[in-house]
Amino acid sequence: MATTLHPTLLKLRERIEKRSAATRAAYLSNLPQGPQNRTAVGCANLAHTTAIFPSPTKRVISLHKSPHLGIVTAYNDMLSAHQPFALYPELIAKHAHALGATTQVAGGTPAMCDGVTQGREGMELSLFSRDVIALSACVGLSHDVFDGAILLGVCDKIAPGLLIGALGFGHLPFVFIPAGPMETGLSNSEKAKTRQLAAQGKASRETLLQSEEKAYHSPGTCTFYGTANSNQLMLDFMGLQFPGGAFELPSSPQRQALIAESVRALESATRNPALQLGTLVDSRCLMNALVGLMASGGSTNHTIHWVSVARAAGYLIDWTDLEVISSVTPLLTRVYPNGTEDVNAFQAAGGTAGLLATLIDGGFVDGEAPTVWGTSMANTVAEVLPTAEAFSTRPPGPSRNLEVLRPYTDPFQPDGGIRLMQGNLGRGVCKISAVKKEHRFVEAPCRVFTDQHQVIDAFERGEFTQALVVVLAHQGPRANGMPELHKLTPILGVLQDRGLPVALVTDGRMSGASGKVLSAIHVCPEAKADGPIARLRDGDVVRVDAHEGVLHTTADLSQREPMPTPAQAVSHGRGYFQVWRNTVSSAEEGASNLFTD
Numbered sequence: 001m002a003t004t005l006h007p008t009l010l011k012l013r014e015r016i017e018k019r020s021a022a023t024r025a026a027y028l029s030n031l032p033q034g035p036q037n038r039t040a041v042g043c044a045n046l047a048h049t050t051a052i053f054p055s056p057t058k059r060v061i062s063l064h065k066s067p068h069l070g071i072v073t074a075y076n077d078m079l080s081a082h083q084p085f086a087l088y089p090e091l092i093a094k095h096a097h098a099l100g101a102t103t104q105v106a107g108g109t110p111a112m113c114d115g116v117t118q119g120r121e122g123m124e125l126s127l128f129s130r131d132v133i134a135l136s137a138c139v140g141l142s143h144d145v146f147d148g149a150i151l152l153g154v155c156d157k158i159a160p161g162l163l164i165g166a167l168g169f170g171h172l173p174f175v176f177i178p179a180g181p182m183e184t185g186l187s188n189s190e191k192a193k194t195r196q197l198a199a200q201g202k203a204s205r206e207t208l209l210q211s212e213e214k215a216y217h218s219p220g221t222c223t224f225y226g227t228a229n230s231n232q233l234m235l236d237f238m239g240l241q242f243p244g245g246a247f248e249l250p251s252s253p254q255r256q257a258l259i260a261e262s263v264r265a266l267e268s269a270t271r272n273p274a275l276q277l278g279t280l281v282d283s284r285c286l287m288n289a290l291v292g293l294m295a296s297g298g299s300t301n302h303t304i305h306w307v308s309v310a311r312a313a314g315y316l317i318d319w320t321d322l323e324v325i326s327s328v329t330p331l332l333t334r335v336y337p338n339g340t341e342d343v344n345a346f347q348a349a350g351g352t353a354g355l356l357a358t359l360i361d362g363g364f365v366d367g368e369a370p371t372v373w374g375t376s377m378a379n380t381v382a383e384v385l386p387t388a389e390a391f392s393t394r395p396p397g398p399s400r401n402l403e404v405l406r407p408y409t410d411p412f413q414p415d416g417g418i419r420l421m422q423g424n425l426g427r428g429v430c431k432i433s434a435v436k437k438e439h440r441f442v443e444a445p446c447r448v449f450t451d452q453h454q455v456i457d458a459f460e461r462g463e464f465t466q467a468l469v470v471v472l473a474h475q476g477p478r479a480n481g482m483p484e485l486h487k488l489t490p491i492l493g494v495l496q497d498r499g500l501p502v503a504l505v506t507d508g509r510m511s512g513a514s515g516k517v518l519s520a521i522h523v524c525p526e527a528k529a530d531g532p533i534a535r536l537r538d539g540d541v542v543r544v545d546a547h548e549g550v551l552h553t554t555a556d557l558s559q560r561e562p563m564p565t566p567a568q569a570v571s572h573g574r575g576y577f578q579v580w581r582n583t584v585s586s587a588e589e590g591a592s593n594l595f596t597d
């Protein structure tokens, strides 16, 4: 059993720490120091805080007799993953009271579903919603009468946004309490097959709707390994939620036990200054999360979000760092879109506990990193047992399904799921874990578009008959807020199934659920920031090579004018985000408006 970290990861950690020395020190020195005591808060302020409570509870809170725990909730029932949160504040309060602690909902944040908005106007608000959520979390926490707080949010932008917001209050301990995935419905591959048939006019709208309803059928997170489930795994790897608990079902006894146990852990963490969030989220914790992302072939969206999460804790990371991590981290899971099974099958095989355990054994995850539980990652990670009475665990064992979860000694591939793509067209990323080896290289004339619906129209007109690189420009954060372009997945899949070499190059994003087709996405600099992709024209030969990480054109772009910038639509609230588009940082810098220095 390896006890030391992989030398490449160790060296990278040292580089990140060195590069971030000033920003990390500034972050830590700006955290309020020493114990915070509510008895120092003004009486009128406290009376406002406790106005809703009966007299005895008022005194307990105002005299700081026990921990007062805030709850920041991203509850709404538009998101199946968040619907169970309706009951959580009451459950949390019950468990906290049993420990003598009190709770209060500090605030709510928005939460949008990318499944609902995919391919529609609302998707142009999606990426920016992460920063809105971070800001909203800060507004809730600004009441500043808490000893610690619970974060309720699971989906794509929401968990990273909550974490970034919470890091603004890094002097407090935080715990995430998720709700878990929905039960397995129609398999993801069946769903994708019906979508491809519909894209070719071979399945009716009614057939398609029924297929979708069988896939998305109840409360809980979607079952594919997309952005939400990737971040759930990463939070387990950071020890910010119970390491091993992410994928217990909403209605399971394990989930009920995890809610109680998480409240217990947070209540206890309020007495341990070493567990304040800002201290806990250090370079080990961040790198463990990124190793988890690479080992599981997780969502490309986190190459953007975790740059911002790191920045919020004072760390400077970029895609070269992610490429280094990916180059040495073995791919150990196969969950759709990287395989055929879903996260419930992954959980049954051993889940995040099994994955963490083998990555600790192999020296990829630092088992010494602390968790909110107050014990090291290696000493905390466990599988939760289905007993209703009390929280009960067993140590992670070997994988129970080698088609889904492998030990580090026998990986699906020797390196990780995301590759950095670079060349004379800029820098982007590719989720190679979902792309078969034979589809990882395309060199072909391109077709250039500036709207995903133009691509769909061209497909429907039968214009794609030869090897092709689809270039979709002006989809970056400065252009239209960097939407996910997952509506293109079925048609690109159809072209690939017809035997055409096909690849996508874009400065936009793809859903974590996108797979199968080679793509270089998040391309920086984006077209709107005068990136080279703005100078491509139909017929230019573009090479997308995920084996070597190359994104290149043979065309001479030096004498070309950039293509005209499409007008930005302002309906559906998009006009209000113009100032965000004007000032947002690049995708590689986290696509954020929160960090101005």
Ligand SMILES: O=C(O)C(=O)C[C@H](O)[C@H](O)COP(=O)(O)O
Pocket: 113, 114, 115, 116, 118, 156, 222, 225, 226, 227, 228, 299, 301, 484, 486, 510, 511, 512, 513, 514
């Ligand atoms: O994981 C992500 O990044 C997402 O954006 C989740 C969205 O809900 C997907 O768009 C839905 O995935 P599909 O059902 O395959 O369309």
